Amino acid sequence: MNESVSDRNWVPNVPLNVLLSKAAHSHPGTRMHFHTQQGLTSVTTLELATAADRLARGLRAIGLRRGDVIAMQLPTQRETAVLYLAALEVGAVLVPIVHIYGPAEVGFILRQSRARFLCVPERWRGIDFLERVEALGNLPDLERVIVVGERTPQNGITLKEVEAISQHAKIKNESPPQPQDVCLLLYTSGTTAAPKGVQHTHQTVGAEWSIPFIDGPGPYLTPFPAGHIAGFNFLLRPFVTGTDMVFMDRWDAPLAAELIECYRVRLSGGTPFHLQGLLDAARHAGRDLSSLVTYGLGGTGVTPEHVALADSSGFAGTRAYGLTEHSTVSIGWRDNTFSERACTDGRVQPGSQVRIVDELDRDLPTGSEGEILTKGPELFVGYTDPSLNAIAFSPDGWFRTGDIGKLDSVNCLTITDRKKDIVIRGGENISSQEVERVLATHDAIRDVAVVAQHDAQYGEKVCAVVVLQSGAELDLAAVQRHFAQAGVARQKTPERLLIVDELPRTASGKVRKGDLRARANALKTSP
Known part of the structure; x- marks a missing residue:
């Protein structure tokens, strides 16, 4: 068993709204650059936090309360960041939904989560989201649809209208969120036919943002959408780390290469698909990627050759392993040896613990392959369906990842296969x-x-x-x-x-x- 490599307590004792507000005032000049179909919006984290504080008053005025579920299927843009922050300020349970999901998946998530509010764009990249809303089917718990745009469905309201209400809303003594409250509900596909609801608290998310992850100062460009666990973390983690960020509302390899050149981006990451697309686009357009120092690779299909490809392109390739349930289990750093960066998925994160076990949950020797079990301060607190928890956790509380791997003598983890279908x-x-x-x-x-x-x-x-x-x-x-x-x-x-x-x-x-x-x-x- 791998024990935590640090005795430090990574669990914050405040809810995320307090953590983020303090961080925004500690790093008031941290910049977020949003490149969307409407163009460029640049804003500081302090400006976002200030706007979110105002919007939270409007959300409360239209009925959102601590513990209410608010789902958001939005692209990565300024409005999404403000809505995320405002929902956390209220103490609501935020349900980010990836933009690729159609009415079938979104309808299931809304019914299963019992969401009272839904936020969508009016249109995005040629998709009429109001038509999608009409196709969602029976939603007995849904009371209001907030639209980023001008048109609304029946009983809908625009974001601009909520912002206008916030200007005159009175500040009431509301029950504040607590660190142990569930604040994030993410739906992930796994071995079950229906997506599973993964519950995180203010503390598990705060721990993920507090544990070292970003390999030095930014700017950092991320390809992940705001509805994905990685995209959610990259949208709000920079408040805590003070990292300048560059976002796109959808993956566009030529644009990514252009932005890296324009902003002199130092850090980036994605799947092998993103890396290969970026390098091909830069080569075709003659873009300068010399500012990059590290590219973090995750997802399936990462091989030593992908890390070598990054290295040969002038920046260090690294690998990492995580899940929606346990955001970052292990991670590589650019100052690790090439063998560690290319042939393992990095060292187990501070605070996290990993066991490699056989089919009877018996610990296996170092270097042996077995199922990966994890614990850690950023580990989720359970699924919305209690019957899944009995399968997902061992009797003593270890999470069964469903992945196969091995640990070496320096706590580097390597994923070799997976049990999950x-x-x-x-x-x-x-x-x-x-x-x-x-x-x-x-x-x-x-x-x-x-x-x-x-x-x-x-x-x-x-x-x-x-x-x-x-x-x-x-x-x-x-x-x-x-x-x-x-x-x-x-x-x-x-x-x-x-x-x-x-x-x-x-x-x-x-x-x-x-x-x-x-x-x-x-x-x-x-x-």
Whole structure:
């Protein structure tokens, strides 16, 4: 077992609104540069905190209270940061939703979380979000939709109207948030068919922001959307660390290369997909990336070759490992040896603990592969569905990550495989069972299994292995139309279709997905 490498208590004793306000006044000049479809907005963290304090009064005036759930499906922009901060100030439970989710996923999240408020843009990148709101279905708990824009649905209100209300709202003695309160609810795809609600408190999030993570002074450019755990952390962590940030409202490799040159960005990170896209774009446009000193890699499919690619491009590549449930378990630093940076997923974070165990939860010797169990101050406090907690935690409180790995003698962790039945495409977790459930509703399909297929661009992509009904025909285009009609996010749509006579199964009837993955990865990359 790896013990915490530091005795320091990383758990803050104040709620996030207090932590962020103090940090904004300690680093008042920290700048956030938002590049969106509307153009550039540059603002300091102190200005954001001041705007959020005003907006919180407006949110209270329209009925938001401590403990209420407020969901937000917004791109990375100034308004998103202010809304996040204001919700934390009120003491609400914030539910960020990734922008790729369609009405099916968003409707499930809103019903499962019992959200009272929903925040969306009017339009974004050609998508009419008000049309999406109309397609969400029955939402008995939803009372108000706040729109960043001009139009609103029935019983909706614009963000500008809430801001106007805040100018005249009286400050009342409200129950303040407490450090142990749940403040963040994130839905992540895993082995279950439906997304799982991951609950974090002010303390678990505050610990994640307080533990060293950013490798030196900024500016830092991040590709992750605000609805993703990494994007959420990068949007608000800089208040605490005082790191200047550069944001885009969607990933655009040529723009990222341009911004790195323009702002002399020192730090960045992403998946191998982001790194390769950035380098290709910079090479094509002749962009100068010489200011970069570190590029942190995460997600599936990170190899020593990716770290070597970063190094050969003039900046140190590093690797890290984390989950929505435990944001950062291990991380590499640019002053580590190349072997540590390239061949491991970094050293276990201060405060965190890792065990490598066998199938009976017995600790394995250093260097042995087994399931990774974790503890730490930033570990989530449980799922919204209590039945999942019994499976996710050991009797003595260790979190079962579902990943396979090993620890070395200097506390470097290496992920070697995973037990969880998911596809990780471009850093996004996709539940195989969720995709299988949609496929099973197609009239032509008798049996189905979904596996990850290696992809040079995204790390993995969704491969559907199907058995057809007698006499039926099916092609990939028909499958993709079926997913579009089901309102499922495009990223979850199969990109490879494999038709077989029968699925391989164990003696107990379970599908041998390892065999299917091997078969899928042995195929040519064309669909």
